[in-house]
Amino acid sequence: MKKKAMSQLWWIIAAAIIALIIVMLILVWFKGSGGKAFEDLDTRINQLKDDDNDKVANLFDKCPETPPDTDVDEKGCPQEKIIGVQ
Numbered sequence: 001m002k003k004k005a006m007s008q009l010w011w012i013i014a015a016a017i018i019a020l021i022i023v024m025l026i027l028v029w030f031k032g033s034g035g036k037a038f039e040d041l042d043t044r045i046n047q048l049k050d051d052d053n054d055k056v057a058n059l060f061d062k063c064p065e066t067p068p069d070t071d072v073d074e075k076g077c078p079q080e081k082i083i084g085v086q
Helices: 003-037 039-047
Strands: none
Touching: none
């Protein structure tokens, strides 16, 4: 190899090592503070779940923990059945 090509190769290797170190530092930083930054997002995502399976997301469910197989309205509360009305 020529001396100039060898010199360029060392610069490429040095730049790659520096880039790897920077990426590792960024990953460590995000692992520590990234959890705090995305806690609110995790809470919002959990509110979109339907814990009582009444087809109303927890965020909009006004009556959480509705018993299974209960007819509910759009707010997640049990519907009142009117007897004798068709």
